[in-house]
Amino acid sequence: METVTVQINNQKAYKLLEELEAMNLLKVIRKSVQKPKKLSKRFAGVLPTAVAAEMQSFVEEGRESWGKSDT
Secondary structure (H helix, E strand, C coil), X not given: CCCCCCCCCCHHHHHHHHXXXXXXXXXXXXXXXXXXXXXXXXXXXXXXXXXXXXXXXXHHHHHHHHHXXXX
């Protein structure tokens, strides 16, 4: 027995697979494929706004201190 992945392009193809399954020639394993979300979308809104602003100011202060020491 072998497992393969197919892409269904229209409803007729899906109906044909269901008919093949009814004849016990194959088994349809329903698995929806989701596109992975970007990390920015995935984690948006996870931190409270106050914490995010505090972290951003900390990063900016660090960048400024590194910039001043180079001169």
